[in-house]
Amino acid sequence: MARSKQYNEQEVLEKAMSLFWRNGYENTSVRMLEKEMGINQFSIYSSFGSKQGLFLESLKCYKSKVNCMFEKFKNSTNGINDIKEFFYDSVQIPIEIGNYKGCFLTNTYNEFAEAEDQMINTQMVEFMDGIKQLFIEKIQTDKSKDEQTVLKQANYLLLAKHGLAAASRVNDKQEIEDYIELTFKNI
C-alpha cells in the first residue's frame, strides 16, 4: 500500500531529547534538530507535529528515563534519608543517562519560569508539585514533627533541590556533595 518509515521514532526522539537537554528549547533550532536526528524537517513535522510537540515528547522521554529513580525514591522507607539519597541520585542519574549536566526537567522549569507557554508550564508545575508531595510524605514519617514544620522543611528541600539542579550544571562533584551534606544538617 505505501512506503514504510526509514527511521525509528523512538530513536530519533532520544536524539532530539539529547539536543534539547544540552541547549534548551529556544537555543535549539529545527535545522539543528534535523542534523542531530538525521531526518528531514518534513519527517520531524509529520511525526511530532511541531517543535513544541517534539519538545513535549522529549520531556516525556526524559521522565521515563529517570523513572527508576523516582520509583526507588517512592518505595524506600527511610524518611528524610530517602530524600538525601534522591538528591544524590538526581545529580548522578542524569550524568549516567546522557553524560550531560543538570536535570533536563529542572533546566526546562528554569527556562520557562516566566514564559507564557501553557502546555510546558503545566508539565513543569505538575512535576514540581509531585516532588513536593513526596517530600511531605517522607518528612511526615517522623511523627514528632507538627504540620507546620513538615511544610516548612518540604518547602526548604524543594528550593534546595531546585538550587542543586542549577548548581549541578556548573559546580564540581565535591562542591555538590558539600552542598547536599550541609543542606541536610539543617533538617
Added chain:
Amino acid sequence: MARSKQYNEQEVLEKAMSLFWRNGYENTSVRMLEKEMGINQFSIYSSFGSKQGLFLESLKCYKSKVNCMFEKFKNSTNGINDIKEFFYDSVQIPIEIGNYKGCFLTNTYNEFAEAEDQMINTQMVEFMDGIKQLFIEKIQTDKSKDEQTVLKQANYLLLAKHGLAAASRVNDKQEIEDYIELTFKNI
C-alpha cells in the same frame, strides 16, 4: 555646531535595564528596546554600539543600584549574621528598585551559564567570585572554624544564594523566609 541629543542616556539606559531584567537577553529584541526606551534603533546603536553593549551597560547600571546593599554587607561586623541579612536584602532590594522578581545579575548568570559569550561570562564570574570571597571573610570571623569548614560553608551558602535568587522569581514571601531561616539553622 550640531544638534543635541533629545534623550538622556542614563534615563533610557534604566528603561533598557528594566526590560532586560524582566525578559533576559535573548528574549529582548531591539524592536522591544526601541519601544521601551522611546528612542529609535539608530540612537540605541549610536549610544551603546550594539545590543550586547547596551546589555553590559544595563548590568553595570543594575550593579550601581544594588551597590548600597553590598556596601552594607561589607561594612557590617556580625559574621554569619551579615550573610543572612544579605540573603534577605538580596530578595527585597531588587523588588524595591524595580518591582521585578529575582536578581538581574543572577538571572543573567543562569541565562549564560553554558553560553559562550566571553564578555558577559567574565562579568558574571567576577560577580560570583566576589560574593564567595566576602562569604569566606564573614565565616572566618568565627575563629573556631578550620579552613576546610570555612570553604565548605562558603560554598554551601553560595549555592544556596544562587538557588534563592531562582526561587525569588517564583516563590512567595513566606516560602522564601522559611528557606532562608532553615538555610542558616546549623551554620
Added chain:
DNA sequence: TTTAATTCTAAGCGTTTGCTTAGTTTTAGA
C-alpha cells in the same frame, strides 16, 4: 545667515526562525 556637524526617521540589509508545499521516490495491495 550660512555652514557643517550631529541627531533623527524610516526603510531596508542579510540571516535565521518555525513551518509548508510542490514534486519525486518508494512500496504494499489489487
Added chain:
DNA sequence: TCTAAAACTAAGCAAACGCTTAGAATTAAA
C-alpha cells in the same frame, strides 16, 4: 504489473532577528 498511499527531498514561505544606511531635520559656531 499497475496503482495509490505514504515517505521522502528540497525549495521556499512569511516573520523576526541584529544591524546599517540614505536622507531629512536640527542646531551651535563662523
